[in-house]
Amino acid sequence: MAAADNKTYIGLSFGTSxxxxxxxxxxxxxxxxxNEDGEHKTPSYIAFSGEEEYHGSQAKHQFVRNAQNTxxxxxxxxxxxxxxxxxxxxxAEGAKVVxxxxxxxxEVTTVSEEGEExxxxxxxxxxxxxxxxxxxxxxxxxxxxxxxxxxLAVPVWFTAEQKTSVRAACAAxxxxxxxxxxxxxxxxxxxxxxxDASHDDAKDALALVVDVGGAGxxxxxxxxxxxxxxxxxxxxxxxxSGDSLDGVLVKHFAGEFKKQTGIDVLDGKHARSVRKLTExxxxxxxxxxxxxxxxxxxxxxxxxxxxNGTINRTRFDILAGRAYNPLLDAVRDVIxxxxxxxxxxxxxxxxxxAARIRKLQSKVALLFPESTEIRDEVGELDEVIAAGCAEQxxxxxxxxxxxxxxxxxVPVLAKPIGLQLSAEELVAVLQKDxxxxxxxxxxxxxxxxxxxxxxxxxEGEPVAPKDEEDEEDEEAEEKKxxxxxxxxLLAEMVLELDAADADTRVEVKxxxxxxxxxxxxxxxxxxxxxxxxxxxxN
Amino acid sequence: xxxxxxxxxxxTAAPATAPADTKVHSAITTPEERFLSAVGVYVQHxxxxxxxxxxGSLDDHLKAHAEHAAAAAANTASADLDDExxxxxxxxxxxxxxxxxxxxxxxxxxxxxxxxxxxTLDDIxxxxxxxxxxxxxxxxxxxxxxxxxxxxxxIQKAFEILTDPIKRRxxxxxxxxxxxxxxxxxxxxDFFEIYGPVFExxxxxxxxxxxxxxxxxxxERAEVESFYEFWYAFDSWRxxxxxxxxxxxGGGNRDDKRWIEGKNRxxxxxxxxxxxxxxxxxxxxALKCDPRMAKFKEEDKTKRNAKKNARxxxxxxxxxxxxxxxxxxxKAAEAEAANAEELKKQRQAAHKQLxxxxxxxxxxxxxxxxxxxxxxxxxxxxxxxxxxKLDKIIAGIHDLDALVAARTGIEAAHAAGNGMxxxxxxxxxx
Numbered sequence: 001m002a003a004a005d006n007k008t009y010i011g012l013s014f015g016t017s018x019x020x021x022x023x024x025x026x027x028x029x030x031x032x033x034x035n036e037d038g039e040h041k042t043p044s045y046i047a048f049s050g051e052e053e054y055h056g057s058q059a060k061h062q063f064v065r066n067a068q069n070t071x072x073x074x075x076x077x078x079x080x081x082x083x084x085x086x087x088x089x090x091x092a093e094g095a096k097v098v099x100x101x102x103x104x105x106x107e108v109t110t111v112s113e114e115g116e117e118x119x120x121x122x123x124x125x126x127x128x129x130x131x132x133x134x135x136x137x138x139x140x141x142x143x144x145x146x147x148x149x150x151x152l153a154v155p156v157w158f159t160a161e162q163k164t165s166v167r168a169a170c171a172a173x174x175x176x177x178x179x180x181x182x183x184x185x186x187x188x189x190x191x192x193x194x195x196d197a198s199h200d201d202a203k204d205a206l207a208l209v210v211d212v213g214g215a216g217x218x219x220x221x222x223x224x225x226x227x228x229x230x231x232x233x234x235x236x237x238x239x240x241s242g243d244s245l246d247g248v249l250v251k252h253f254a255g256e257f258k259k260q261t262g263i264d265v266l267d268g269k270h271a272r273s274v275r276k277l278t279e280x281x282x283x284x285x286x287x288x289x290x291x292x293x294x295x296x297x298x299x300x301x302x303x304x305x306x307x308n309g310t311i312n313r314t315r316f317d318i319l320a321g322r323a324y325n326p327l328l329d330a331v332r333d334v335i336x337x338x339x340x341x342x343x344x345x346x347x348x349x350x351x352x353x354a355a356r357i358r359k360l361q362s363k364v365a366l367l368f369p370e371s372t373e374i375r376d377e378v379g380e381l382d383e384v385i386a387a388g389c390a391e392q393x394x395x396x397x398x399x400x401x402x403x404x405x406x407x408x409x410v411p412v413l414a415k416p417i418g419l420q421l422s423a424e425e426l427v428a429v430l431q432k433d434x435x436x437x438x439x440x441x442x443x444x445x446x447x448x449x450x451x452x453x454x455x456x457x458x459e460g461e462p463v464a465p466k467d468e469e470d471e472e473d474e475e476a477e478e479k480k481x482x483x484x485x486x487x488x489l490l491a492e493m494v495l496e497l498d499a500a501d502a503d504t505r506v507e508v509k510x511x512x513x514x515x516x517x518x519x520x521x522x523x524x525x526x527x528x529x530x531x532x533x534x535x536x537x538n
Numbered sequence: 539x540x541x542x543x544x545x546x547x548x549x550t551a552a553p554a555t556a557p558a559d560t561k562v563h564s565a566i567t568t569p570e571e572r573f574l575s576a577v578g579v580y581v582q583h584x585x586x587x588x589x590x591x592x593x594g595s596l597d598d599h600l601k602a603h604a605e606h607a608a609a610a611a612a613n614t615a616s617a618d619l620d621d622e623x624x625x626x627x628x629x630x631x632x633x634x635x636x637x638x639x640x641x642x643x644x645x646x647x648x649x650x651x652x653x654x655x656x657x658t659l660d661d662i663x664x665x666x667x668x669x670x671x672x673x674x675x676x677x678x679x680x681x682x683x684x685x686x687x688x689x690x691x692x693i694q695k696a697f698e699i700l701t702d703p704i705k706r707r708x709x710x711x712x713x714x715x716x717x718x719x720x721x722x723x724x725x726x727x728d729f730f731e732i733y734g735p736v737f738e739x740x741x742x743x744x745x746x747x748x749x750x751x752x753x754x755x756x757x758e759r760a761e762v763e764s765f766y767e768f769w770y771a772f773d774s775w776r777x778x779x780x781x782x783x784x785x786x787x788g789g790g791n792r793d794d795k796r797w798i799e800g801k802n803r804x805x806x807x808x809x810x811x812x813x814x815x816x817x818x819x820x821x822x823x824a825l826k827c828d829p830r831m832a833k834f835k836e837e838d839k840t841k842r843n844a845k846k847n848a849r850x851x852x853x854x855x856x857x858x859x860x861x862x863x864x865x866x867x868x869k870a871a872e873a874e875a876a877n878a879e880e881l882k883k884q885r886q887a888a889h890k891q892l893x894x895x896x897x898x899x900x901x902x903x904x905x906x907x908x909x910x911x912x913x914x915x916x917x918x919x920x921x922x923x924x925x926x927k928l929d930k931i932i933a934g935i936h937d938l939d940a941l942v943a944a945r946t947g948i949e950a951a952h953a954a955g956n957g958m959x960x961x962x963x964x965x966x967x968x
Contacts, residue, residue, distance in 0.1 A: 185575035223572070227580030230572040392577050405576035405585065411569040421550050435574055435584065445548040454552030459567060489563045492556060506549075518566050533560045 007148040009178060009397050010139050011389025013186070014132070014152055014166070016075050017214025017242065018043050018353070020383050021139050022390035024397070030190070030390035032383040035138045041353075041382055042135060046071040046127055048108045048120065055134045063094070064275045069108045070094045073215070074131070077104050077124035079165030093275075125169055132173035149178040149403070151389040151396065153186040156220055156234040178396050178403050184209035184220035185229050186388030187351045190378050193224045204431045206232075206340065207347040208331065210364055211385070212354040214242040219330040221338045221345075223412075223433040230412060232338040232433055235330040240323060242282070242354035248320045249281035250274065253296055253309050261305045273302040288313050289356040317359040324363050331367055339432065341462045344483055347373045353382035410435045415459040416484055417510060417518065419444070426460035426484040429510050439511040446500050453495040453506045457520055457533070460484030491533045495522045498529075625649045636691035640780070644696035644709060647689075655710045655742045659701065666697040708780040710742065718813075720820040723827070730754055733824050737769070740817065743776040755830060762830050769821040778809040888938060895941045896932050902945060902952070903928050909957035927961050934968035 011022040011030060018041040025031040035042045037057050047059035047070040054062065063070050072094045080086060082099040091097035095106040098121075105123045112118065122130075140147055154166060163180055170177045187209045205224040211217065220234040254266045254277060265273040280298045287294035293312040301307040335342055345368060350361060355376065365374045378384055395401050412435050416428035419442075429440050446453055463485050495506060504524065511519045516537040523530040574581070625646070634642055643651065648665035650657045657665075671677075675687040699705040710716075716739060721732045734752045741749030750765045757765075782802040790798075825831060903909070908916040908924035916924070935941045944964050951960030 179576065181577050182575050185577045188575075189577050222575075227578055228584055229575040229577055229581075231575060232572060388577075395577075395579060400579050401576065401582045405581065407573050407575050408585075409571045410574045412572045414567040414570045417566065419547060419549070421547070427547050433570075433572060435572070436569060442547055447549055447551045450549075450551060452552060453549060454556050455549070456556075488567070490566060491560065491562045493560045494552070494556065494558060512566065516566060516569060531560060533562060535562050535565055537565050 007397055008143060008145045009390075009393035010147055010150045011186075011386050011391070011393050012135065012150045012152045012175075013183075013383075013386035013389060014075060014135075014154075015044060015213055016073055016216070018382065019131075019135060020386035021135055021142075022383065022386040023139065023143060024390055024394045028394055030387035030394070032380070032386055033139065033142045035135075036141075040380065042138070044072065044075060044131060046074070046122075046131055048110050050111050051113065053130070055131060064272060064279060067094055067271075067275065068096065069110075071106045071108065071122065071127050074106070074124045074127040076215070078128060078169065079159065079162035080104065080124070125165060125172070128166075128169040129172040132169055132175055136173055136175045147175065149176040149393070149396075151179050151181060151393040152177060153183045153385045153389050154180050155218055155236065156182045156184060156231055157218075157236050178393060179401075179405060181389065181392055182220075182231055182407065183211060183218065183351075183385050184222050184231055184234065186385045186392065187211065187349060188222045188224065188229050188388070189391050190351075190384050190388035191347070191349045191375060193222070193229075193347065193349075204434075205346045206344055206431075207349055208335070208345050210327070210331065210348060210350050210352075210355060212240060212242070212327070212350075212352040212357075212360065213382075214353065216241045217327050217330065217352070217354075219327065219334050221334045221340070223431070225412075225431055225434040225438070228435050230410075230433055230435065232340075233334045235334045237326045237330050239326040240330075240354075242285070242352075244323060245285055245320055245354060245357070246278055246281045248323055249285055249296070249311070249316070250277050252311065252315075252319055253277055253281060253307065256309050257301060257305075257307045260307070261302075263302045263305065265302050270302050276301060277307070284311065285316075285357075286353075288316055289358065313358070320357075320359065324360055327360070328363060328367065331364060339462075342368045343371065344462055345372050347375055350374075350376040351381050351384035355381050411514065411516075412436065413438065413512065415461070415487065417457065417459055417490065417512070418484065419508070420456040420458040420486040420489065424463075424485050426458055426486045428460055428484050429508075430512065436516070437511070437513045439509060441507055441509040443505040443507055445502070446497075446504055446506070448502070451497050451500045453493075453497065453522065453524075455493040455495070455508060455520070455522055456486075456489060457491045457493070457510075457518075457535075458486035459488040459490060461487040490518060490535050491520060493520065493522060493531055493533050495524065495529060495531050497524055498527060625651055631692075632689050634688070634692055636688055636695060639692065639695045639699075642692055642696065643715060644699050645713075645715070647692050647696040648700065651715065654713065654716060657700075662697070662700045666693065669693045707775055708777060711776045711778060712780045718816065720816060720823065723823045729827055729829050733827070736820065737824070740772075740820070743774040745773040745775050752824075755833075757830065759830075759834055762828075762834075766821065766825055769817070769824075772817050772821070774813065774817065776810070776813055778806045778813075781805070781809065891938050892936065892941065895938060895945060899931065899941065899945050899948075900928060902949060906952045906957055909952060909961060924958075924961075927965055930965050930968070931961070934965070 009024065013020045013022075020032055020041045021035070022030045022032045032040050034040055035056060039057060042056040043060040045054075045056065045059035045063065047054040047062055047066055049062060049066055049069060059070055063072075073090050077086070077090055077097075082102050082104045087097040087099070087104055090104065091106075095108045097104050098107050099105075100121060100123070103123050105121045106127060108120050108122065110118050110120050136147065150170070152166065152170065154163060158166075166180065167177050188207055191207070193205050193207050204226070207222045207224060209218075209220045209222055211220070216236060216238040217240040218234060218236050221232040223230045223232050251266070254264070254274075257277075258264050263270075265277060276298050277296075280296050284294045284296040288311070291313075293310055295308070295310045297309070298307045335345060348364060348368060350364075355361065361374065361376060365372075368374070379387065392401070396403055412433045413430055414432065416426070416432045417430045418426050418428040420426050427442075429442050430438050444453070444455075461484060463483060497504065497506075504526070507523045507525060509519075509521045509523075511521075513519075518535040519532065520535075521530060521532045574584075576585070627649075631643075631646060645651045645654050645657065648662060648669055650661060650665050653661055670690070670693060673690050673693060675685075675690050678686045678690075699709055721736060725732055730752060737749075737752045746768075750761070750768050752765065753761060779802075782805075783798060903924055908921050910916040910920055931941075931944060935944060947964065948957055948960050951957045
């Protein structure tokens with residue numbers, strides 16, 4: 001109920017494997033709604049059986065027996081040209097992908113009531129339009145109102161063509177796009193990273209968004225500077241995903257089944273058995289996120305033999321242990337490529353259904369020192385992005401952001417700028433990656449017994465994290481370990497005061513304009529004494 | 539807002555190498571470019587700021603937002619404090635027995651008797667909160683009135699009914715404070731002042747919202763017509779369950795219950811019928827009294843008359859043209875006839891002349907004794923031959939002048955004595 005001038009906006013997370021619709025409820029908060037099947041997430045599947053067309057979980061449920069007529073993974077084909085590798089990857093499961101004038105199209109067979117077979121060719125665009133129309137209807141039926149627009153989240157790595165294709169599909173589905181936002185930005189919004197900019201350190205944050213979805217994982221480093229979000233870096237890995245973890249379970253259960261019956265379902269001749277087992281394993285995996293043991297049962301898995309197995313969480317964690325490594329590598333890479341160290345990451349936030357796995361979270365958390373907040377508390381993780389989109393839609397409805405504001409390249413500080421306290425310590429006032437123009441004022445106290453304020457303004461570089469013992473020492477002294485050490489002295493200033501005591505504070509304002517000129521103004525409010533230094537650009 | 543003071547720093551003493559005054563060492567490292575995501579509450583300020591001037595500061599967009607937020611907060615605060623309520627709580631109301639909830643005025647209990655059906659859910663929630671704060675049994679107990687929770691129960695009942703959309707409609711349907719009177723058909727005064735509020739009041743029962751308003755004297759005709767159309771097809775949700783008689787002691791047997799139920803149903807239907815009739819009467823009456831309808835009728839009449847006049851004028855004009863045309867035709871015919879007559883006369887005259895000339899020719903033949911030798915009496919055969927020639931000439935020459943020329947030629951030739959030769963010459967020339 002995005003109330004402003006009676007427009008109804010929704011947030012939509014359109015994923016490779018699942019999509020989630022979120023609305024703005026009466027309290028002006030994001031709320032994920034259920035589809036016709038009563039589920040919060042709608043699998044991105046379209047199936048054709050006879051002359052009927054099925055969507056979402058109805059389509060997914062018949063995947064086992066109707067794979068060749070089930071279209072999946074169509075989102076990632078949007079805006080792409082045909083190539084053999086692409087077709088092989090996309091058509092590995094589900095409907096075949098063939099070339100039609102350079103565009104990859106899915107080929108499915110529909111059977112009319114008279115038993116007449118027709119081959120239907122659907123491009124990724126066609127499939128998406130059909131799917132989006134269904135989501136659109138779901139939302140409208142739930143709300144009982146016409147929907148005037150939606151905010152959609154797309155991965156950071158989506159190319160301009162892919163974004164254009166998403167827009168085109170939405171337009172064809174009569175769902176006006178208010179804005180396409182980056183998935184990590186939506187997550188950051190939902191985790192309220194930049195909202196309370198008035199709160200002390202919360203103004204600036206460096207968040208690592210770990211999004212583990214059904215078909216791949218994205219790790220993004222998001223800088224939050226004065227309430228502004230910049231995606232500093234992102235890494236996509238297809239190796240860690242809900243599906244790959246299902247694969248781990250499938251392998252395990254297939255081994256057990258082989259032991260029980262002597263039938264190897266993974267020998268390439270039991271495609272249908274594998275699909276059955278995958279479906280069951282997915283449920284087992286979800287159960288494991290909540291319970292410590294979970295059963296996996298498939299009736300008539302192969303050759304009429306039933307399968308019954310259980311697995312406990314520890315076992316699963318051991319099995320999947322190595323599977324998380326690509327994700328951890330991606331996390332390290334993203335941080336290093338952004339020019340940061342893990343200690344500087346203030347928050348790690350999780351989203352995506354597979355990020356619910358405790359082991360995955362703790363493995364990621366281990367990369368960071370204790371000072372980094374690890375967060376996953378905003379509700380169901382697979383709904384975070386859709387909810388973030390809805391929040392953004394609410395902001396648009398309130399007029400806080402214009403419709404279809406585009407992400408834009410802006411100049412940002414390449415190094416943190418702050419006050420040098422010693423040769424080893426720098427307090428960053430303006431953080432790295434702060435969009436220009438940037439300004440920040442700090443209050444500084446004078447050293448005991450001094451009447452001169454000596455301000456050394458410098459650029460900094462991150463300090464390599466110390467080992468744990470040292471950290472504990474630092475904590476004992478109730479002093480933060482310095483995050484930065486000075487790398488380049490920019491200016492030195494001296495403010496002479498007539499008198500000073502313990503309550504004297506000097507306000508130091510740092511300002512960098514878009515002309516890259518740094519201005520520092522130090523003022524003592526009581527006496528009104530002030531000095532100013534300007535550091536021109538090179 | 540504390541945005542200006544993110545944290546506090548204690549400076550260290552100046553090192554020995556420190557200069558005595560400001561000294562600039564080097565410029566900042568060249569900025570990099572990053573993609574700024576257009577999400578969150580601050581982006582818009584930043585963007586608009588950036589487009590306005592290159593000299594702004596990061597804090598400015600925070601400040602702008604803070605002001606915005608503060609203004610919004612002030613608005614809500616003032617709305618919260620808006621204590622227009624304080625309606626008098628009558629002694630009678632306070633002493634009501636919660637069991638008689640059907641008789642209580644739920645709006646009055648929550649201090650909303652002025653708003654009534656116009657009260658929003660928000661108003662109801664606020665009213666309820668206010669009343670609960672004042673009348674909560676805990677508070678009464680603190681004042682020494684233990685077990686005085688009668689009015690509190692009334693408040694809860696009122697809240698229960700007014701927040702349940704179905705129950706609220708049932709109550710609104712029979713709200714005794716809202717008049718269901720329809721104005722007297724012969725009421726004198728301004729039509730719009732009399733009927734406007736009535737229609738507005740009745741509009742609350744409409745399933746279709748928004749309900750068109752009565753409007754004013756200068757309302758467009760189409761609008762007025764759609765207004766009456768709407769009201770003739772009025773779809774009301776008004777229902778009368780609230781008036782149901784209940785099995786008071788609750789101990790009645792099934793038959794009793796059924797009988798009461800049946801009676802209630804009948805009564806409800808009767809009420810509904812009466813209500814529909816009431817609306818119908820109201821609309822009929824309004825339509826009859828509506829000065830705009832009279833105006834439209836008048837306009838129609840003038841229009842119709844104008845049309846009629848125009849038609850008549852057209853007919854008259856058509857008749858005139860027709861008559862003129864006929865006259866012209868007649869004149870033309872007459873002229874033609876006269877002409878023909880003239881021609882005929884001329885023709886007759888010419889014919890007469892011709893005959894005369896023919897006769898003269900015949901006389902010439904006869905007088906010249908048929909051109910036999912002079913003095914000789916023509917024989918019958920000669921006469922016959924000459925007559926034949928004469929006939930040939932007459933038959934051959936129709937032109938008067940030619941005939942005259944022929945005759946004079948023959949006359950002249952006869953005088954010369956060779957009339958016959960001339961006759962033969964003429965015949966040969968034919």
